[in-house]
Amino acid sequence: MITDRLIEGIIDMQNPTCVGLDTLFDYLPDDMKSGVNTFEGVAERVFEFNKKIIDNIYDIVPSVKVQIAYYEMYGVAGMKAYEETLKYAAEKGLVVIADAKRNDIGSTAACYAKTFLGETAVNDKTLRAFPADYVTINGYLGTDGVAPFVEECEKHDKGVFVLVKTSNPSGAEIQNMVLENGVPMYEYMGGLVEKWGESTVGKYGYSAVGAVVGATHPTEAARLRQVLPHTFFLIPGYGAQGGNAEMLKSCFGANGLGGVVNNSRGILCAYKKNGGTYYEAARTASVAMQKDLSSVIGVMRR
Amino acid sequence: MITDRLIEGIIDMQNPTCVGLDTLFDYLPDDMKSGVNTFEGVAERVFEFNKKIIDNIYDIVPSVKVQIAYYEMYGVAGMKAYEETLKYAAEKGLVVIADAKRNDIGSTAACYAKTFLGETAVNDKTLRAFPADYVTINGYLGTDGVAPFVEECEKHDKGVFVLVKTSNPSGAEIQNMVLENGVPMYEYMGGLVEKWGESTVGKYGYSAVGAVVGATHPTEAARLRQVLPHTFFLIPGYGAQGGNAEMLKSCFGANGLGGVVNNSRGILCAYKKNGGTYYEAARTASVAMQKDLSSVIGVMRR
Numbered sequence: 001m002i003t004d005r006l007i008e009g010i011i012d013m014q015n016p017t018c019v020g021l022d023t024l025f026d027y028l029p030d031d032m033k034s035g036v037n038t039f040e041g042v043a044e045r046v047f048e049f050n051k052k053i054i055d056n057i058y059d060i061v062p063s064v065k066v067q068i069a070y071y072e073m074y075g076v077a078g079m080k081a082y083e084e085t086l087k088y089a090a091e092k093g094l095v096v097i098a099d100a101k102r103n104d105i106g107s108t109a110a111c112y113a114k115t116f117l118g119e120t121a122v123n124d125k126t127l128r129a130f131p132a133d134y135v136t137i138n139g140y141l142g143t144d145g146v147a148p149f150v151e152e153c154e155k156h157d158k159g160v161f162v163l164v165k166t167s168n169p170s171g172a173e174i175q176n177m178v179l180e181n182g183v184p185m186y187e188y189m190g191g192l193v194e195k196w197g198e199s200t201v202g203k204y205g206y207s208a209v210g211a212v213v214g215a216t217h218p219t220e221a222a223r224l225r226q227v228l229p230h231t232f233f234l235i236p237g238y239g240a241q242g243g244n245a246e247m248l249k250s251c252f253g254a255n256g257l258g259g260v261v262n263n264s265r266g267i268l269c270a271y272k273k274n275g276g277t278y279y280e281a282a283r284t285a286s287v288a289m290q291k292d293l294s295s296v297i298g299v300m301r302r
Numbered sequence: 303m304i305t306d307r308l309i310e311g312i313i314d315m316q317n318p319t320c321v322g323l324d325t326l327f328d329y330l331p332d333d334m335k336s337g338v339n340t341f342e343g344v345a346e347r348v349f350e351f352n353k354k355i356i357d358n359i360y361d362i363v364p365s366v367k368v369q370i371a372y373y374e375m376y377g378v379a380g381m382k383a384y385e386e387t388l389k390y391a392a393e394k395g396l397v398v399i400a401d402a403k404r405n406d407i408g409s410t411a412a413c414y415a416k417t418f419l420g421e422t423a424v425n426d427k428t429l430r431a432f433p434a435d436y437v438t439i440n441g442y443l444g445t446d447g448v449a450p451f452v453e454e455c456e457k458h459d460k461g462v463f464v465l466v467k468t469s470n471p472s473g474a475e476i477q478n479m480v481l482e483n484g485v486p487m488y489e490y491m492g493g494l495v496e497k498w499g500e501s502t503v504g505k506y507g508y509s510a511v512g513a514v515v516g517a518t519h520p521t522e523a524a525r526l527r528q529v530l531p532h533t534f535f536l537i538p539g540y541g542a543q544g545g546n547a548e549m550l551k552s553c554f555g556a557n558g559l560g561g562v563v564n565n566s567r568g569i570l571c572a573y574k575k576n577g578g579t580y581y582e583a584a585r586t587a588s589v590a591m592q593k594d595l596s597s598v599i600g601v602m603r604r
Binding site: 070 | 374413446465490
């Protein structure tokens with residue numbers, strides 16, 4: 001079961017983190033960028049960069065989150081680099097999260113679910129488009145926009161993370177609006193997520209339907225941890241966005257489980273701040289992040 | 303100004319509609335599907351199908367909406383067909399809506415905005431990834447997730463449609479939840495959309511920041527039309543989803559302006575019901591839809 005597998009990676013590495021491969025071309029060292037002036041050129045270099053990052057973290061970090069926006073902006077060639085990155089990370093044994101925040105009505109959501117979690121039928125063949133272990137989704141369309149994803153999760157042992165309380169400042173404009181029954185929208189959305197996950201709870205007590213809960217909102221996170229006992233959190237906002245270990249502690253239960261913390265720029269661009277090669281700096285930054293989180297979160301042992 | 307251009311197309315053709323190129327491979331006639339067993343094969347046939355549809359409707363329909371999920375599910379090759387379809391439709395003078403429902407925090411939303419509405423920088427060059435006139439977006443992340451799109455709209459004369467009241471049955475689970483001030487979420491979201499569009503109102507009184515309002519919810523649509531005077535509506539749900547002309551009338555103002563009604567399966571799959579070639583059937587169905595809407599909506603003349 002996918003969330004069990006993610007949790008066991010976290011336990012074995014004592015590291016509840018995820019490296020965000022939000023690889024903007026500008027993040028690459030100058031010598032890798034030099035002379036490139038086509039999307040094909042960008043795609044080739046970005047994949048080369050990602051491979052080196054993955055090679056240097058896969059034994060100490062259990063998962064990667066690959067933000068599709070940073071590939072789609074380089075057109076069809078960028079999407080090829082996206083596909084290659086997902087596949088390479090999976091080959092290295094990482095749990096792969098496609099960060100795509102997909103959402104639509106049922107019939108269209110079914111296509112997205114097949115794209116990232118399932119298979120696409122072409123006459124009598126089935127093929128995989130952009131294969132991942134999890135995909136992030138937006139729940140604004142309610143149950144019938146989410147159900148096709150849950151179906152693919154059940155069928156192919158995959159998972160989703162639904163946006164609940166996002167890390168950005170103005171998420172509160174919608175998510176913290178209080179409903180007439182006194183419950184804020186993020187908590188109401190969280191309740192739906194807990195329900196959507198009911199059929200897929202694994203042996204550690206967490207389901208395949210997780211929630212995105214920003215590291216930047218400790219009060220909301222504490223409340224969500226309390227009311228969503230079976231929901232695993234994907235926690236963005238650590239580092240560049242201002243979240244720190246102390247702030248996100250409330251996302252975790254007493255056994256140190258309950259979430260995985262993403263860091264993108266802090267890993268990919270560590271070399272710009274600390275020097276050295278980008279991949280050695282990424283590994284050093286990953287080790288430092290593990291230590292930082294360990295100082296406040298005691299992940300259980302098997 | 304993009305919404306003026308869309309409105310003038312609607313006026314000139316007396317036709318407030320949009321053909322949805324949600325081209326599932328299964329929608330193609332058997333002889334076009336025969337022998338295909340790769341994503342590359344699908345992509346080639348889907349683009350061929352789209353071209354013929356466009357060739358047969360571009361003089362009577364002002365816009366197309368191209369649903370990205372139906373391309374992404376065919377992998378990198380599918381994304382190539384998506385790009386080609388957007389470009390071909392633009393060449394034929396159609397207003398092109400990329401239906402992608404993108405959403406993320408500001409820095410990532412900026413990438414999506416460049417992908418569909420603006421340009422991507424590669425060293426000293428700028429290139430376009432998936433060029434469209436409008437892109438659909440989801441507002442769950444609030445203003446800082448929308449602002450980068452509005453910026454590209456201002457810079458490149460483009461537009462967005464933000465999900466407000468979607469056509470699917472369970473959208474109500476979130477969108478009809480009533481806030482403590484008595485306002486339902488869809489109306490509150492609509493209010494944000496009206497505000498986000500303030501800087502881009504064109505000569506017909508509508509801004510570049512539109513709203514998605516389903517044809518299947520006449521009561522909510524009437525309320526939104528009343529409280530969002532400068533917001534143009536993209537109206538899905540006509541036909542296969544159960545919406546009809548009478549139900550969506552309330553989306554339009556007294557001058558017959560205010561929205562564009564999408565029809566996907568009812569056009570693309572018309573040949574399955576009515577016989578003939580798929581492209582002739584698509585044209586016949588487009589003419590019938592225009593007549594059906596004209597019976598209740600009187601679009602103003604120049």
